[in-house]
Amino acid sequence: MRDPAVSLQGHMEWFCEKIGARPTGSTKNKEAVDYAFAVLQKCGFQVHKQEFDCIDWLNSGALLLVDDQEVPVEPAEYSLLCDVKADFICIATVAALQKAELTDKIAVIYGELCKEPLMPKNFEFYNPDEHKQIIALLEEKNPKAIIVVSPHKEHIIQDGDFNIPCGVVCADMLNTFLQSTTRKAKLTLTTKRIPAKAHNVIATYGTGRDKICFSAHIDTKPTTPGALDNASGVSVLLALAESLTSNVCSFQIDIVLLNGEDYYSTPGEMAYLSRLSPEYLLAVNLDGIGLRDSATSISFYACPPELENQLLDYVKRTPGIEQIEPWPMGDHMLFAAMGIPTVAITARNIFNLVVCV
Numbered sequence: 211m212r213d214p215a216v217s218l219q220g221h222m223e224w225f226c227e228k229i230g231a232r233p234t235g236s237t238k239n240k241e242a243v244d245y246a247f248a249v250l251q252k253c254g255f256q257v258h259k260q261e262f263d264c265i266d267w268l269n270s271g272a273l274l275l276v277d278d279q280e281v282p283v284e285p286a287e288y289s290l291l292c293d294v295k296a297d298f299i300c301i302a303t304v305a306a307l308q309k310a311e312l313t314d315k316i317a318v319i320y321g322e323l324c325k326e327p328l329m330p331k332n333f334e335f336y337n338p339d340e341h342k343q344i345i346a347l348l349e350e351k352n353p354k355a356i357i358v359v360s361p362h363k364e365h366i367i368q369d370g371d372f373n374i375p376c377g378v379v380c381a382d383m384l385n386t387f388l389q390s391t392t393r394k395a396k397l398t399l400t401t402k403r404i405p406a407k408a409h410n411v412i413a414t415y416g417t418g419r420d421k422i423c424f425s426a427h428i429d430t431k432p433t434t435p436g437a438l439d440n441a442s443g444v445s446v447l448l449a450l451a452e453s454l455t456s457n458v459c460s461f462q463i464d465i466v467l468l469n470g471e472d473y474y475s476t477p478g479e480m481a482y483l484s485r486l487s488p489e490y491l492l493a494v495n496l497d498g499i500g501l502r503d504s505a506t507s508i509s510f511y512a513c514p515p516e517l518e519n520q521l522l523d524y525v526k527r528t529p530g531i532e533q534i535e536p537w538p539m540g541d542h543m544l545f546a547a548m549g550i551p552t553v554a555i556t557a558r559n560i561f562n563l564v565v566c567v
Contacts, residue, residue, distance in 0.1 A: 501557030
């Protein structure tokens with residue numbers, strides 16, 4: 211059997227360096243799925259792919275001119291293409307958006323409207339009324355395009371079901387719009403949405419009546435190799451599979467590599483949820499593990515007290531693992547929502563990270 215540390219490093223290098231960014235529906239995503247499928251099959255797992263529809267999104271760049279001066283911009287993830295020249299209107303609040311007349315205009319949104327990423331229209335698990343209101347107003351006002359002035363150049367709108375072209379600029383560009391003399395802009399987004407297929411990987415080892423599931427998501431955002439999110443989780447599960455080779459299990463182990471956690475509408479998760487049964491004794495989801503200089507954290511969902519206490523006894527005996535409060539973002543919620551005892555494992559300090567695009 212390979213040294214688990216060597217195995218883990220090899221898988222990480224394959225995902226992050228040989229493959230790189232692997233957004234759902236892309237060619238690189240398919241490479242990642244095929245690689246994991248082959249590893250699991252070689253380990254003696256019964257493996258199959260679960261197919262679902264999605265889109266691949268190509269980004270070939272963007273150009274923004276304000277008062278005929280170029281301003282750094284990039285397309286919002288999954289945005290439609292556009293080539294628009296129009297007057298722009300700056301809008302900072304929901305109240306101002308309600309009053310704005312945006313027909314044939316470019317909407318420049320900032321402030322209250324951009325304080326956090328807006329949930330995609332068809333995201334099933336969490337969608338606050340405030341987010342729905344902003345999206346609905348933008349669609350009702352129907353500007354030619356939207357420019358998001360984002361505090362961290364974060365993609366506030368990232369939704370393949372939202373059909374108003376959208377670009378993103380950093381917050382230090384706000385005065386370029388507020389102090390504009392002409393209030394005119396030209397925005398070109400060179401993007402393309404391509405209908406595609408993608409797959410979850412579902413692998414089974416052993417034939418016992420009792421079942422345990424280990425899961426991690428295999429996809430990334432379009433612009434990152436996703437070492438922490440989530441090559442580390444997938445690599446740990448592949449190393450686990452290699453450690454089980456030729457061992458006899460008295461229970462069934464499922465390894466589920468979900469495809470779509472970083473995609474706007476979680477299509478892989480929805481496909482898996484449609485066939486998920488509540489038979490598992492335990493589900494363990496790995497996401498964002500291995501952050502440097504951080505302890506590993508564990509949190510519990512729908513776990514009976516006796517199971518939680520057993521796991522906490524192990525945590526107390528193991529340096530570098532800490533219990534944290536439950537957190538709602540992540541694929542562990544698929545299992546918890548079904549009443550399956552669930553454990554989420556991540557890095558203790560991951561919630562302190564600020565992601566800048």
